[in-house]
Amino acid sequence: MSKMTVRNQAVRCVIATLAATAAANAGTFRIELDYMVAGDHSHRPSAAVIDAVVRMFACEGHTLIVDVDDALPHYTELQRNPNNCTELFGYSGVNNSFGALRQTYFDRQNDNAWDYCIFAHNYEDVGCVNTTSSGLGELGGRYFIVTLGSFSGQTGTTFDQAATLAHEFGHVLGLSHCGVSDCDSIGDRSVILPSIMSYRYQLSGVKNVLTCNGMIPPQAIFREINYSHGRLCGLDENLLSETTGCFMAPVDWNCNGAIGGIVSQDVSNNRNGVGWCGVAGTRGIINDENEWATVDAAARDRERAVRPEKKRDIGCITHEEWLELQDEIAARGGCPQPALTTESCPSGENIFVGNNAGVQLGYCSLPFDGPAEAHVFAPLNSTYFLRPGEFNVTNSLRLTKPGIWLAPIGSATIR
Numbered sequence: 001m002s003k004m005t006v007r008n009q010a011v012r013c014v015i016a017t018l019a020a021t022a023a024a025n026a027g028t029f030r031i032e033l034d035y036m037v038a039g040d041h042s043h044r045p046s047a048a049v050i051d052a053v054v055r056m057f058a059c060e061g062h063t064l065i066v067d068v069d070d071a072l073p074h075y076t077e078l079q080r081n082p083n084n085c086t087e088l089f090g091y092s093g094v095n096n097s098f099g100a101l102r103q104t105y106f107d108r109q110n111d112n113a114w115d116y117c118i119f120a121h122n123y124e125d126v127g128c129v130n131t132t133s134s135g136l137g138e139l140g141g142r143y144f145i146v147t148l149g150s151f152s153g154q155t156g157t158t159f160d161q162a163a164t165l166a167h168e169f170g171h172v173l174g175l176s177h178c179g180v181s182d183c184d185s186i187g188d189r190s191v192i193l194p195s196i197m198s199y200r201y202q203l204s205g206v207k208n209v210l211t212c213n214g215m216i217p218p219q220a221i222f223r224e225i226n227y228s229h230g231r232l233c234g235l236d237e238n239l240l241s242e243t244t245g246c247f248m249a250p251v252d253w254n255c256n257g258a259i260g261g262i263v264s265q266d267v268s269n270n271r272n273g274v275g276w277c278g279v280a281g282t283r284g285i286i287n288d289e290n291e292w293a294t295v296d297a298a299a300r301d302r303e304r305a306v307r308p309e310k311k312r313d314i315g316c317i318t319h320e321e322w323l324e325l326q327d328e329i330a331a332r333g334g335c336p337q338p339a340l341t342t343e344s345c346p347s348g349e350n351i352f353v354g355n356n357a358g359v360q361l362g363y364c365s366l367p368f369d370g371p372a373e374a375h376v377f378a379p380l381n382s383t384y385f386l387r388p389g390e391f392n393v394t395n396s397l398r399l400t401k402p403g404i405w406l407a408p409i410g411s412a413t414i415r
Contacts, residue, residue, distance in 0.1 A: 026061035026062050026063070026299065027062055027063070027296070027298075027299025027300065027303055028064075028065065028299070028302070029062060029063070029064045029065070029169075029173075029298075029302065030065045030067075030113055030114045030115065031065070031066045031067070031114070031115050031116070031117055031169065032067050032069055032106060032114050032117070033045070033066055033067065033068050033117045033118075033119065034069050034070045034072050034101070034105050034106075034116075034117075034118050034119070035068070035070075035072060035118070035119035035120075036071075036072045036073065036074040036075065036118070036119065036120050036121055037071045037072070037074055038074035038121075038154075039074075040154075041153065041154045041155055042071075042155070043074075043119040043120065043121065043148070043149075043155055044068065044071070044119065045068065045161050045162075045165065046158060048158060048162075048342070049158050049161045049162045049165065049340065050066050050068065050162075051342045052162040052225060052340055052342050052343070053066070053162055053165050053166045053169075053225070054066065055342045055343060055345070056223070056225055056226055056227075058345070059223075059226075059343075059345035059346075060292055060295070062295070062299060069105070069107065070105045072101055072105060072118065072120075073095070074121065075095075075096035075120070075121065076121055076130075076149070077096065077121065077122040077123055077130050078096060078097060078098050078101075078118075078120055078122070078123040078145065078147075079091070079094050079096050079124055079128075080097075080123075080124045080125075080126075081093065082128060085124070085125075085126050085127055085128040086126050086313075088123060088136065088313065089102075089138060089141070089143045089313065098118065098123075098143070098145065101118060102116060102143070112142075112305060112307055113302060115142050115143070115144070115169070115172055116142060116143050117143075117145065117146065117165070117169070118145050118146075119145075119147075119148075119161075120145050120146070120147050120149070121147060121149030121154070122147050122149045122150060123136060123145060123147050125315065126315075131318060132149075132150035132318045132319035133147060133315050133316055133317070133318050134146070134147060134148055134151065134156070134160070134164050134167075134202075134203075134316050134317050134318070134322070135147050135148075135164050135167065135168040135315075135316045136313055136315050136316065137167075137168040137169070137170070137171030137172055137313070137314055137316070138171065138172055138310045138312075138313055138314075139171050139172075139174065139176065139310065139311040139312050139313070139314050140172070140174050140308045140309065140311045141172055141310035141311075142172065142307070142310075144168040144171060144172050145168065146161065146164050146168055148160055148164065150318075151319055151322070157337065157340070158340040159203070159205070159224075159225075159337055159338060159339065159340040160203055160337075162340055163196045163202050163203055163205075163224075163225050164202065164203070166196055166227075167196050167197060167202050167316060168316065170197050170227060170291070170295075171314050173295050173298040174294045174297070174308070175195075175197050175227065175291050175294060175295075176197065176314065177197055177198060177199060177314070177316075178190050178193060178198070178268070178286075178289075179195075179197070179228070179230075179287065179288065179289025185282060185284060186284070186286055187266075187268035187269035187281075187286075188269075188317075189269065189325075190267070190268040190286050191213065191215065191267045191268065191276070191286075192232050192233075192234065192235050192246070192268075192286050192287065192288050193228055193286075193288055194206050194222055194226075194228050194232065194288070195226065195228035195289075195291055196225055196226065196227070197227065197291065199317045199321065199325065200325065202316075202317060203317065203322055203325070203337065204325060204326075204335070204337055205224035205337065206222050206223060206224055206225070206226055207220075207222035207223060207224055208224055208335050208337070208338050209329070209335065212329060212334075212335035213251070214249060214250075214251055214252065215246055215248065215249060215251055216246075216248045216249055217248065217249055217406060217408055219383050219404045220248055220383055221346050221348055221349060221350050221382070221383050222350075223343045223346070224338050224341075224343060225343065227291035227295065228288055228289055228290065228291045228292070229290055229291075229292055229349070230288045230290030230291070230292075230293070230363070231288065231349070231350055231352070231362075231363045231364060232246055232248075232288040232364050233246060233247055233288070233364035233365050234285060234286060234287035234288065234365065235267070235285070235286050235287075236284075236285055237264065237265060237266055237267060237268070237283035237284060237285070237286065238264050238283050238284075239264070240253040240254075240262065240263050240264065240265055240267070241262055242254070242259045242260055242261060242262075242263060243259065243260060243261075243409060243410075244409050245409065246364070247352060247354075247364050247385055247387065247408075247409060248350070248385055248408055249408050249409070250408075250409060253265045253267065253276075255277035265283070266281040266282065266283050267286070269281040269282065346381065347379055347380050347381045348378070348379045348380060348381035348382035348383065349378065349379055349382050349383075350382070350383055350385065351368065351374050351378045351382045351383065351384045351385065352364045352367035352368070352384075352385050352387075353367050353368045353369075353370065353371060353374045353384055353385065353386045353387065353391075354367040354368075354369075354386070354387030354389075355369060355370070355387070355389060355391070356369050360373060362374060367387065370391045370392075370393065371384070371386075371391055371393065371397060371399075371405075371414050372397055375397070375399060375401055378401070378403070380401055380403070381402050381403055382403045383403065383404045383406065384403060384404065384406065385406055385408060386405065386407045386412035387409070387410075388407065388410030388411055389412060389413075390412075390413045390414075390415060391412065391413065391414045391415070392415050393415070397414065
């Protein structure tokens, strides 16, 4: 009888490089993108910005076509309807309105297969006052804007541009800031939504901030610019276990410098510059969300030439809120914004393994029952997170599939 004990360390198998498997619901998305140009700066996104977002979709089997098209006159802000300040995308009454620019420059406005984006400077908020927001998107609609005029260099960094392009397009595809439609109670900075749709990760990078906050080990499989696959366990902010964290690493939820016990802490709403450590807001249940499933559904709709009805507009993180989040990162030791790269597509996934008699999918809430099931059904090159305890296998188990095995929150024994 064989025995393997894993104690807070990795058992590394041979790692092979494989191409990502195309998603079963793969589809094609098309964006016509225009941009404003001023005398001292241009909002045109570089090829590297576009390539990073195209690769993000390609890693999930989707084709994203971005036609960087017309240079537009530069306006300090896009104006809303002065008689109805809730209306931006539908207003065309002045030259510096989205509607007027769309009517003049959107070449494919009669082709429902295409969405339309303007890289602009700033826009007016719902009070018809200039905002430093990074962008605005129609939830479930067709139109969106990226507005980084108040950010670095009046255009934002290349990482800002790529992440915000993916973020705003995410709204068009049906995604919110918290994984569900209503974020009023959940907040827009959930730690448990590892996605650039969450303010916490949008401009700072998903893996970068997860690592900075001590929530994952370096072997965890996350990209900097991505939507969530919904694999993490939900959290009850009234009953946060510091020992188990997110079942990927112990986490100091109450920021007292020690790990241990059950604590209460709001980890999804913070606007005080020190992150969740200083927050005393409303606590509740927060969950991860399989955002790529929503994107898959949007792909199927487009294949059928179906457009869901627009729900509302969603404004996004302001420059002031971004400064607050940078203060939070600095308070945790400092994790600079990552450089923009065209990230490789991992062939594996984060796979959770724990004695589970129910449905087994390898998700945190639905882990595989044991190493044998995980080894058979998980993708190659996955990272396996074992829950503490003993796992018995009836036959000799040889870990021949490339991957990394971790017991991040205790000791796990395979017999």
